[in-house]
Amino acid sequence: MDEILSLDHITFTYSPDEPNVKNAVEDVSFTVHEGEWIAIVGHNGSGKSTIARLMNGLLFPQQGTIKVMNEPLTEENLWEIRSQMGMVFQNPDNQFVGATVQDDVAFALENNGIPYKEMVKRVHEALQQVKMDQLLNHEPQHLSGGQKQRVAIAGALALKPRLLILDEATSMLDPQGRAEVLATVQALREETGLTVLSITHDLEEAILADRMLFMNGGEKFAEGTPSEIFALGDQLLDLGLDLPFAMKLTKLLKQDGVELQGEHMTEEELVNDLWTSNFKK
Amino acid sequence: MDIQLQKVSYAYAKGTPFEKRALFDVELAIPSGSYQAIIGHTGSGKSTILQHLNALLKPTEGALQIGDRTITAGKKAKDLKPVRQKVGIVFQFPEHQLFEETVLKDIIFGPMNFGVSEQEATKRAHKLIELVGLPHTILEKSPFDLSGGQMRRVAIAGVLAMEPEVIVLDEPTAGLDPRGRKEIMDLFLQLHKERNLTTILVTHSMEDAARYADRIAIMHEGKCVLTGSPEEIFGNAEKLATYRLEAPRIVRFQRELEAKIGRRLQTLCLTEEELARAITAAVREERAGQ
Numbered sequence: 001m002d003e004i005l006s007l008d009h010i011t012f013t014y015s016p017d018e019p020n021v022k023n024a025v026e027d028v029s030f031t032v033h034e035g036e037w038i039a040i041v042g043h044n045g046s047g048k049s050t051i052a053r054l055m056n057g058l059l060f061p062q063q064g065t066i067k068v069m070n071e072p073l074t075e076e077n078l079w080e081i082r083s084q085m086g087m088v089f090q091n092p093d094n095q096f097v098g099a100t101v102q103d104d105v106a107f108a109l110e111n112n113g114i115p116y117k118e119m120v121k122r123v124h125e126a127l128q129q130v131k132m133d134q135l136l137n138h139e140p141q142h143l144s145g146g147q148k149q150r151v152a153i154a155g156a157l158a159l160k161p162r163l164l165i166l167d168e169a170t171s172m173l174d175p176q177g178r179a180e181v182l183a184t185v186q187a188l189r190e191e192t193g194l195t196v197l198s199i200t201h202d203l204e205e206a207i208l209a210d211r212m213l214f215m216n217g218g219e220k221f222a223e224g225t226p227s228e229i230f231a232l233g234d235q236l237l238d239l240g241l242d243l244p245f246a247m248k249l250t251k252l253l254k255q256d257g258v259e260l261q262g263e264h265m266t267e268e269e270l271v272n273d274l275w276t277s278n279f280k281k
Numbered sequence: 282m283d284i285q286l287q288k289v290s291y292a293y294a295k296g297t298p299f300e301k302r303a304l305f306d307v308e309l310a311i312p313s314g315s316y317q318a319i320i321g322h323t324g325s326g327k328s329t330i331l332q333h334l335n336a337l338l339k340p341t342e343g344a345l346q347i348g349d350r351t352i353t354a355g356k357k358a359k360d361l362k363p364v365r366q367k368v369g370i371v372f373q374f375p376e377h378q379l380f381e382e383t384v385l386k387d388i389i390f391g392p393m394n395f396g397v398s399e400q401e402a403t404k405r406a407h408k409l410i411e412l413v414g415l416p417h418t419i420l421e422k423s424p425f426d427l428s429g430g431q432m433r434r435v436a437i438a439g440v441l442a443m444e445p446e447v448i449v450l451d452e453p454t455a456g457l458d459p460r461g462r463k464e465i466m467d468l469f470l471q472l473h474k475e476r477n478l479t480t481i482l483v484t485h486s487m488e489d490a491a492r493y494a495d496r497i498a499i500m501h502e503g504k505c506v507l508t509g510s511p512e513e514i515f516g517n518a519e520k521l522a523t524y525r526l527e528a529p530r531i532v533r534f535q536r537e538l539e540a541k542i543g544r545r546l547q548t549l550c551l552t553e554e555e556l557a558r559a560i561t562a563a564v565r566e567e568r569a570g571q
């Protein structure tokens with residue numbers, strides 16, 4: 001698998017002249033391969049957002065190398081590399097620039113000097129991918145939060161990025177909006193094999209990823225599949241995170257002496273285990 | 282302090298071609314000392330109601346009773362200061378409202394505006410900074426040097442410094458990590474109990490509404506369509522679905538399990554602990570029956 005992004009021993013501080021201030025990111029290394037979905041989790045202030053800014057060159061590390069498509073990120077190739085990475089931010093109202101849905105998606109394409117015919121084609125394709133092609137001329141104020149975030153995703157997709165970064169993109173949405181956005185990302189991955197990196201507090205969202213990075217105090221505390229990370233159990237709670245609902249309930253049930261075959265991350269697994277271990281005659 | 286909305290309607294830009302009705306004949310009684318959650322889909326009118334609660338917006342029809350004050354549509358309401366002192370609103374992302382040079386100055390700004398002496402306001406600030414879980418040394422720092430979670434706590438202390446009787450929370454945990462979320466919600470519950478506050482929580486989180494509130498109101502298309510206890514509200518999945526809402530994860534799980542085992546658990550559970558107990562009881566019954 002092709003390497004899309006790699007961070008190699010990255011250290012960064014916001015105040016390089018003050019040696020007593022703790023580094024915001026301390027010796028962090030990880031690699032993202034093509035087609036993967038990586039979730040970065042961690043408490044507020046753990047360095048997640050700093051990493052996002054380092055990845056697309058809004059900040060540069062004091063130590064270490066960041067490579068995008070095997071090429072070291074420098075101030076010279078920054079703009080070209082940014083065009084390979086689509087980013088969707090937290091607040092749906094802060095990233096809508098167009099007067100209509102299709103204008104918004106076309107914005108970045110116009111900035112990049114894409115010819116008109118090609119632009120129209122790409123706008124339609126991108127909006128089809130997020131299932132917003134019925135609302136081409138809708139104005140942003142008539143869209144729900146989930147719809148706005150889907151338009152933001154389409155805006156990123158229109159540039160045909162190699163990597164889609166979601167920086168807490170679902171955290172301000174209502175449950176329905178959140179479900180819409182996650183379903184969109186899942187469908188995109190199935191259809192196009194898009195590489196996704198999501199920074200999130202929502203552990204139910206992190207479960208969907210192939211791999212998780214768990215940040216604590218600027219350092220990478222652990223890396224692994226969701227089941228490996230959630231197996232850390234109480235350590236997660238100590239470091240400001242939580243366990244997914246099914247795991248919390250599994251733990252409580254075991255304490256009460258209910259028989260269960262294993263740890264469960266999803267509700268479906270837990271219901272089935274409860275049924276086969278305790279109720280099926 | 283009792284709050285009562287009597288057939289409240291509100292239209293933005295009333296009397297212009299851009300007039301847009303946001304509330305329709307909303308009836309809602311919030312008794313003193315209750316913990317009331319207001320839930321609803323985006324655009325259901327939750328935020329418009331919230332702004333009525335301390336008269337930032339005034340009804341275009343109907344009347345609103347806040348304690349002993351009545352605000353009636355079409356009548357001039359004078360001197361709303363006491364209302365605004367008694368009803369403290371913690372807006373979404375309250376840290377965006379910090380503006381002073383130091384945390385202390387920021388916290389005392391509100392109470393001093395309502396005529397509290399600097400000395401008394403400073404005393405309150407010292408007490409509150411501890412209450413929201415921050416060290417006293419932070420009072421001398423610039424609010425802009427703090428982390429997001431700390432800023433949120435400072436902003437909350439600033440609202441509490443006015444010693445409101447009613448506290449209105451608009452998505453108070455948006456953007457916080459799971460621990461921060463639980464700490465803030467537990468803090469509000471503690472305040473609610475200790476100070477005998479009336480607490481109004483406007484939220485997208487069915488989980489928080491189920492766990493913390495004792496009464497829930499559902500807003501839908503500008504109308505208050507359903508009120509009741511969390512059990513009453515979340516026990517009826519079909520009805521919730523018509524308002525484009527979903528029961529909390531816990532309730533959905535309980536229903537799935539009940540469908541699978543072919544019978545109901547004893548009660549509708551609203552916390553993980555309750556649900557674990559109810560499932561354990563069902564498992565014991567099953568064993569005894571075999």
